[in-house]
Amino acid sequence: MLDIAEGLNRWVGQGRDFAVATVVAVGGSAPRDPGAALAVDSEGTVIGSVSGGCVEGAVYALCQQALADGRSVLERFGYSDEDAFAVGLTCGGVLDVLVTPVRADSPARGVLAAALSAAARGGGVALARITRGPRELLGRALLVDREGAYEGGFGVHPELDRTAAAEARALLEGGRTGTVVIGADGSRCGQPLTLFVESSAPPPRMIVFGAMDFAAALVRAGTFLGYRVTVCDARPVFATEARFPDADEIVIDWPHRYLASTETDGRTVLCVLTHDARFDVPLLEVALRLPVAFVGAMGSRRTHEDRERRLREIGVTEGELARLHSPIGLDLGARTPEETALSIAAEIVASRRGGTGASLTGAHTPIHHDGVRVFPEGPVGSFA
Incomplete structure (x- = not known):
């Protein structure tokens, strides 16, 4: 339910009673991930979604019932269930949905209100x-x-x-x-x-090294995907707000020095577009030893081979080199900066979500690969 925290926090501030339905487990080709939420207030106003339309009507009714009787309920919707099929979950997936009333007399209202307030503030x-x-x-x-x-x-x-x-x-x-x-x-x-x-x-960080036209397009793609995007380049004439109006931050510094000093984590994405060994090699030496989500570098196959040779010479191991996505991007036949940014963004998504990058047409691979798509076994039913 934290994915709709801003709207729910407003409802709490207005003193509204509401019920919130949260996807807590999924199986198969379910349309939304765990955490997706839909809420209904006492006037019938709806925000959010749990299935992209498949079972919204049934979940809406469950929320109204929870508001009326003050009881939480855990319901399962699946393709094999006649009732679930009737409400439209025909994708072959299964959803467990927890519906919780958040009324003035709800014991959990205080904790849920604190969670919504904190999430709404970021x-x-x-x-x-x-x-x-x-x-x-x-x-x-x-x-x-x-x-x-x-x-x-x-x-x-x-x-x-x-x-x-x-x-x-x-x-x-x-x-x-x-x-x-x-x-x-x-x-x-x-x-x-x-x-x-x-x-x-x-939001997770995307750090783009190299203030070039391709970087400007990638910044826009990264922002669209929900990253907080930083552009870093040692050349102040290129790293300007005018050239990168969509960036959250512009840093003028040597890339390797900045990367060694800035905060990164297991969700951080690093895109090296500098395309110059003076910048690439010391930068990648640092990047490949950080516990980040993705490290990619632009360049031709010849550039990639030369880059790997230089990295080996300074002691980068084969295991560390195996983490490098280079040349960066999927094979989309991209030509323009925007097409190239799309190919890079697609590889990042595939890498983070466990996708193959292959066309889904005619394929027999799972559509959803996300590791948090957990579906525990056991009975599901109403509870007080």
């Missing part, structure tokens, strides 16, 4: 909710920040809250949303618990 928080376990615990929530401090809890044992907070913080550090299972021993309630953890983190 803060880094993770919201953990119980989706499977003892009937009386389902839907209880705990909120964790980047430092590991938490509020709310499950009301079972402090050790369970601490364990859940540590697991949620680990997902938050990677900017990931997913499912965590705590075994019967750790749950302190005699049976395993399944937690759904939503992370709200600042």
Whole structure:
């Protein structure tokens, strides 16, 4: 539900009662990822989506029912279910949707309101909710920040809250949303618990090295994909706001020196477009040793071979070289800066999501590869 935090936070500020439906697990070719949410207020106003249209009508009715009776419900929609087929989930996937009333008398309203407020401000928080376990615990929530401090809890044992907070913080550090299972021993309630953890983190970074025309197009593509984009070049005559109006930040510095000093993480994407060994080699020596998501470099195959030779000479290992995407981009037959940016963006998405880059026409590969597409087994039903 944190994906619609801004709208829900406004509703909280206005004192509205509402119910929010969140996709907490998926299987097969489901249309939306875990965390997708739809909310309905007491006047019937809707924001968000859980399925891109497939089951919205049924979920809308569940939200209205939750608002009326104050009860949460976990419902499964799947192709094999006659009712689910009737409401339109014909893609062959399965969705588990948690519907939670957020009324003035809802016990979890305070924790959920704090999560929505923090996410709407762009803060880094993770919201953990119980989706499977003892009937009386389902839907209880705990909120964790980047430092590991938490509020709310499950009301079972402090050790369970601490364990859940540590697991949620680990997902938050990677900017990931997913499912965590705590075994019967750790749950302190005699049976395993399944937690759904939503992370709200600042946008991932894309750092583009080399202030050239191709970089300007890539900046626009990166912004479109939701990255916070930095352009870095040692030449102030090229690295200007006028040339890169869509960049979030422009840095004039030697690329390797800037990369060694700036903050990166496991979601950061590095695109080396400098196309000059003076910049590329020292920069890639630093980049290939950082725990980032993607490192790519532009150049012809001859340039790539020369670059690899130079990197080996300064001690870059074969394992480190294997992380390098070069020449950067997928084979789209690109010619213009915009087409090239599209090919680079496509490779980044494929790399991050586990795609092959092959055409889906006639293919038998999965359409969705995302590792957080978890579908736990077990009964699904209403709970108080």
